[in-house]
Amino acid sequence: MTKAPPNFEQTLKTLETLVERMERGELNLEQSLQDFERGVELVRTCRSALDAAEQRVQILIEKEGVITLMDADIEAQRHGD
Secondary structure, X not given: XXXXXXXXXXXXXXXXXHHHHHHXXXXXXXXXXXXXXXXXXXXXXXXXXXHHHHHHHHHHHHHHOHHXXXXXXXXXXHOOO
């Protein structure tokens, strides 16, 4: 059974943890380099997830039409949302 890839939020949390560890300055050089390399991988994973989400939103906009989104914005403004 293959393990499912972590979701965006899990990946971001892991990245934040690595950054915090590195900022404390308690790691030796090798550990810092390993954390940095892992951080670069996590940033790429997050970027890919954001790009995929952006593409899905764009497809929905094109599919549903911009008018539908504009109508929703106008309606929200009428109700003070």
